[in-house]
Structures are given as structure tokens and as C-alpha cells.
Amino acid sequence: MxxxxxGAGxxxxxxxxxxxxxxxxxxxVARGPHLAAMQANGVKLLIDGEERVAKVNCTSDPRELGPQDYVFITLKAHSVPGVVDLIQPLLGPQTAVVTGVNGIPYWYFYKHGGDLAGSTLESVDPGGRQWRGFGPERAIGCVLYPAAEIEAPGVIRHVYGKKFPLGEPDGSxxxxxxxxxxxxxxxxxEAPVRDNIRDEIWLKLWGNLCFNPISALTHGTLDIITSDxxxxxxxxxxxxEAKGIAETxxxxxxxxxERRIDGAGAVGAHKTSMLQDLEAGRPMxxxxxxxxxxxxxxxxxHATPMCDAVLGLIKQRDQMARQAA
Incomplete structure (x- = not known):
């Protein structure tokens, strides 16, 4: 296989x-010092109190690899449209594209049923670039629940979790x-096959859509956001607001x-990815x-007044951060 x-971060x-x-x-496919370290020394994984080393073919140029059985896209979601052309050499006639990205994936309305079946979403797939470049028929959904961090170039520390639910868009x-x-x-x-992967996508998004921007606006960690x-x-x-939309x-x-909020709070003094990106000067x-x-x-x-307000604030926060850079 x-x-x-x-996007091997x-x-x-x-x-x-x-x-x-x-x-x-x-x-x-990676880049920078992380790529160089993995090419020289393999991938060092710190997990369960031990160091494990894996030898993996690492490159910055997908053309060196040829067609794959599965291509996992684990970039930040907003980066994916810009690499559609670069990924093409990895795609053979039967290649599956596994969307391990946060938020709603480009294929969401593929085999969805209803009036919106086959529609694209401009906010996640501008101009339908992924829909056309990858094809929705290649897509397998994957929700990423674990946490890990790059401790040093080529060294990855596993923090918690190992659950990666998978699912076909049609539930088969x-x-x-x-x-x-x-x-x-x-x-x-842990990679159970779900008959409705969209439920899993929304369950994770449900927390990300509020905790991430609120944390970037307040610099609060999950324990503070959920207890204040x-x-x-x-x-x-x-x-x-989001639940009403999703149920539609x-x-x-x-x-x-309440249980979803409590679950996030139980993670403790964790900085969300959006806050980490803001502090590091990366796009959110x-x-x-x-x-x-x-x-x-x-x-x-379906009206979304609170989501709209927070969206306006976080976009302004992003603009100010870019101007200050």
C-alpha cells in the first residue's frame, strides 16, 4: 500500500x-528544516515514553514519488487550494484523496442528496478548484482528533489521542x-469507518468554530474559555446557531x-491551533x-448573528496582525 x-507536520x-x-x-511531502532533518535521520516519534524511529521517503517535490494508493492531505485547510496542481503527480486512476483537514471539506455536498447535492462552498474551495482538480469521487473523509507537536525538526511528540474516524461521502x-x-x-x-462521516466532521467543527476564534481574540486557553x-x-x-444549520x-x-463544552474544558490549559498560529505570525x-x-x-x-459578530472580530484581528508583521 x-x-x-x-503536509507531514x-x-x-x-x-x-x-x-x-x-x-x-x-x-x-514536507519542507524546510523539518524536511531536512527527516531526510537525514528519519522521523523520530516520541510516544508513550519512548522514542520510535521510522525511515520514510521524504521530499519537497511530489513529482519524485509518482501515483499513490492514498494521499492524505494534512495541511492547514486554507493552504489546500494553492497546492492542487502540485498534488497532481501523486494521483493515479484509483488514488483516493483523504481529507485530513479541519472544518468542512471540499467534497461536502458530493452524494449528499437534496437540492444542494454537487454544490461547492466558496469559503473552503474558492472557484471549485479542489472539486475540479481532485474530483469528489476520490475523497475519503478523515477527522483528526489527536494532538501532536514538532518538538524539533524531525522530532514529533505525540501529546494525546489516536482516533481518526474515516468515511466515504456516500456512507458506504x-x-x-x-x-x-x-x-x-x-x-x-483508531480508524473506525463511519456510515455518516459528516456527523464526525461537524462534531469536531462544533468546538473549533467557537473556541478557536475566541481564543485568538482573548488569548485564553480552553479551560478559561469554557469556565468563564x-x-x-x-x-x-x-x-x-451552527447546530441548527447542520441539522438542516x-x-x-x-x-x-454542554457536554461538548465540558469536553473541551477537560483538555485543560491548551492553546487552540488558531491562537498558536496568531502567536507564531501564521495565517489563521x-x-x-x-x-x-x-x-x-x-x-x-438560517441566521447566525453571534457567529457573524465573532467572524467580523477575528477577521479584523487577522488584518491587524498582518499589518503589524
Missing amino acids: KVCIY AIGGYMGAQMARAGADVSF RSERVTRLSEMMMAADL PATRALSRQMMI FGVHFRVDV EIDPLLTVVQEMGRLVG
């Missing part, structure tokens, strides 16, 4: 190293998704709002996590 991790590197150790033919248990699930589970990654009465109430209202599209939430994932909720709400005539 040939597997390419496109912390999470992509963790899952790829585990699959390589389990016998998959894994390659990484195809041979390709079953094979991928089996490989990942052999690599000590004002930010907890704001998070709750944003989640209620047939999504089922297996936990209620605003459109895939929040603008898309506004866009989907407008598609079905």
Missing part, C-alpha cells in the same frame, strides 16, 4: 510514521476505505452543547472553521 502524507508525521512502522510504503463501506482502516488500525491508530461565564455563553450560542443538512449530534484558519458556517447558514436561510 502506497501512502503519501502531503505534527499530525501528518505522527500518523505517517506509525503506518510506516506497520509496513505501509509511506512517503512525506467500500473496499478502499476498509483497507485503509485496517492498515491504520494495524499501525495503532461570558465566553462559555458566547461559545454556547455560536454552537446552537441531516447531521446528528451525539452529544449536547478562519474560513474553513467559521466563514463556512456563515456561508452554509445563508444557503438555508
Whole structure:
């Protein structure tokens, strides 16, 4: 099984190293000092109190790798449209594209049913570039729950979790998704096949759409945001707005709002990815996590006043950060 991790940072590197150790033919597309270190010394994975080393073919040029069975896209979601052309050499006739990105994926309305079936979302796939360049028929959904960090170039520390739910857009248990699930589970990654992966996508997005921008605006960690009465109430209202939209599209939430907030709070003094990006001077994932909720709400005539307000604030915060850079 040939597997390419496109964007082999912390999470992509963790899952790829585990699959390589389990016998998959894994390659990484990465860049900078992290790439150089992995090319020289392999991928060092710090997990469960031990160091594991995986030898992986690492490159910055996908043309060196050729067609793959599976291409995992583990970039920041807003970066994906810009690499559609670069990924083309990895795509053969049967290659599956596994969307390990935050937020709503480009293929969301593929085989969705209803009036919006086959539609694209401008906030996550401007001009339908991914839809045309990858093709929705290649897509397998994957939700990333674990946390990991690059401790040093070529060194990835696993922080917690190993759950990566998978699913076909049409909910089927195809041979390709079953094979991928089996490989990942052999690599000590929990990869259950879901018959409605959109439920999992929304469950994660439900927290990201509020906790991420609120943390970037306040610099609060998850424990503070979920325990402070004002930010907890704001998070709750944003989640209620999003829940109404998602349910219009047939999504089922297996936990209620309070339990979802409490679950985030239990993570503790954790900085969200958006706050980490802001502090590091990197672009923030605003459109895939929040603008898309506004866009989907407008598609079905569902008002999102709190999401709109926070979206306006975080966009201004992003603009000010860019001006100060």
C-alpha cells in the first residue's frame, strides 16, 4: 500500500510514521528544516515514553514519488487550494484523496442528496478548484482528533489521542476505505469507518468554530474559555446557531452543547491551533472553521448573528496582525 502524507507536520508525521512502522510504503511531502532533518535521520516519534524511529521517503517535490494508493492531505485547510496542481503527480486512476483537514471539506455536498447535492462552498474551495482538480469521487473523509507537536525538526511528540474516524461521502463501506482502516488500525491508530462521516466532521467543527476564534481574540486557553461565564455563553450560542444549520443538512449530534463544552474544558490549559498560529505570525484558519458556517447558514436561510459578530472580530484581528508583521 502506497501512502503519501502531503503536509507531514505534527499530525501528518505522527500518523505517517506509525503506518510506516506497520509496513505501509509511506512517503512525506514536507519542507524546510523539518524536511531536512527527516531526510537525514528519519522521523523520530516520541510516544508513550519512548522514542520510535521510522525511515520514510521524504521530499519537497511530489513529482519524485509518482501515483499513490492514498494521499492524505494534512495541511492547514486554507493552504489546500494553492497546492492542487502540485498534488497532481501523486494521483493515479484509483488514488483516493483523504481529507485530513479541519472544518468542512471540499467534497461536502458530493452524494449528499437534496437540492444542494454537487454544490461547492466558496469559503473552503474558492472557484471549485479542489472539486475540479481532485474530483469528489476520490475523497475519503478523515477527522483528526489527536494532538501532536514538532518538538524539533524531525522530532514529533505525540501529546494525546489516536482516533481518526474515516468515511466515504456516500456512507458506504467500500473496499478502499476498509483497507485503509485496517492498515491504520494495524499501525495503532483508531480508524473506525463511519456510515455518516459528516456527523464526525461537524462534531469536531462544533468546538473549533467557537473556541478557536475566541481564543485568538482573548488569548485564553480552553479551560478559561469554557469556565468563564461570558465566553462559555458566547461559545454556547455560536454552537446552537451552527447546530441548527447542520441539522438542516441531516447531521446528528451525539452529544449536547454542554457536554461538548465540558469536553473541551477537560483538555485543560491548551492553546487552540488558531491562537498558536496568531502567536507564531501564521495565517489563521478562519474560513474553513467559521466563514463556512456563515456561508452554509445563508444557503438555508438560517441566521447566525453571534457567529457573524465573532467572524467580523477575528477577521479584523487577522488584518491587524498582518499589518503589524
